[in-house]
Amino acid sequence: MEDKKKISFFSKNETTCPVCNYSFKREEMLTGRGRLIAKDITPELRRTYEENTKFGEVHPLAYFITVCPACWYASPQRDFNNISPNNIDLVSNLIEYRRKIIQEIFAPIIIDFEQERNLYSGAASYILSISCYSFFPPKESPTIKKGISSLRAAWLFGDMAAKVLKENKKELYERFLKIQEIMYEKARNYYNSAYDLALKGKEKLDGVDLGPDIDKNYGYDGFIYIMNYLNYKMSYKEEDIVKKAEIYREIKKTIGKIFGIGKASKEKPGPLLNIVRDLYDEVSSHLQEIEESVNLEIEE
Numbered sequence: 001m002e003d004k005k006k007i008s009f010f011s012k013n014e015t016t017c018p019v020c021n022y023s024f025k026r027e028e029m030l031t032g033r034g035r036l037i038a039k040d041i042t043p044e045l046r047r048t049y050e051e052n053t054k055f056g057e058v059h060p061l062a063y064f065i066t067v068c069p070a071c072w073y074a075s076p077q078r079d080f081n082n083i084s085p086n087n088i089d090l091v092s093n094l095i096e097y098r099r100k101i102i103q104e105i106f107a108p109i110i111i112d113f114e115q116e117r118n119l120y121s122g123a124a125s126y127i128l129s130i131s132c133y134s135f136f137p138p139k140e141s142p143t144i145k146k147g148i149s150s151l152r153a154a155w156l157f158g159d160m161a162a163k164v165l166k167e168n169k170k171e172l173y174e175r176f177l178k179i180q181e182i183m184y185e186k187a188r189n190y191y192n193s194a195y196d197l198a199l200k201g202k203e204k205l206d207g208v209d210l211g212p213d214i215d216k217n218y219g220y221d222g223f224i225y226i227m228n229y230l231n232y233k234m235s236y237k238e239e240d241i242v243k244k245a246e247i248y249r250e251i252k253k254t255i256g257k258i259f260g261i262g263k264a265s266k267e268k269p270g271p272l273l274n275i276v277r278d279l280y281d282e283v284s285s286h287l288q289e290i291e292e293s294v295n296l297e298i299e300e
């Protein structure tokens with residue numbers, strides 16, 4: 001495979017791990033020369049890319065989280081030194097725990113952060129990042145950052161499930177899909193907690209790159225949209241139809257307010273509007289179905 005085109009390089013500058021003091025060279029992705037040809041965004045605001053025959057599989061998300069190859073402490077590069085100094089011992093004591101959760105999720109696939117990143121180690125890096133953000137101070141807004149890492153992990157677990165299915169690895173396929181579902185649920189919970197914490201002034205959202213993907217920061221509007229999208233996506237778990245209707249009403253109210261939907265003259269233009277309107281319409285029609293079925297029951 002000597003002919004294979006390079007998609008990444010190891011940076012000259014060394015990064016020193018604040019937890020174990022190990023120094024290493026961070027792997028960065030090369031983006032030029034047609035390596036990444038952007039396609040549409042999905043309803044989850046994930047950027048998609050054209051398949052690239054020249055460079056093969058490229059996973060831009062896989063490089064975003066810096067992981068110490070020695071102790072598996074992990075966070076985005078910009079936050080790497082922002083862990084609470086008081087918690088360094090705690091993180092240091094959890095090395096074996098971090099290795100064990102990754103092992104359980106990925107076995108028999110070997111995860112090695114000394115090697116070049118791939119889809120699997122990329123997904124693992126987000127799981128580690130969620131775990132390590134628990135040791136960051138509130139001023140670093142760890143809750144929404146855990147939410148974004150959870151959502152990206154869900155995306156990558158979906159990609160991995162598709163990949164292992166092609167290789168006919170049924171057991172891994174089932175496992176990855178299950179973890180994807182757990183990650184979506186975590187994302188939903190962290191987004192909602194982050195919203196409450198922001199309202200109470202405990203963890204701010206401004207100044208945070210809210211992504212949710214790495215190609216663009218959709219800001220607060222994108223955050224509100226994703227929170228409501230996830231509340232809708234996970235609402236299948238709510239069996240009580242009255243509670244489900246309440247979830248739908250709340251979603252309509254919140255996104256209606258932020259984006260001015262439902263009041264034609266006040267609709268807020270912008271790159272998100274069409275995607276948000278699709279969610280609004282879908283939730284509205286489900287709500288209507290519930291309301292009609294409940295009315296029928298009353299009439300009977």
Ligand SMILES: [Zn+2]
Nearest residue numbers: 017020068071
């Ligand atoms: Zn380390």
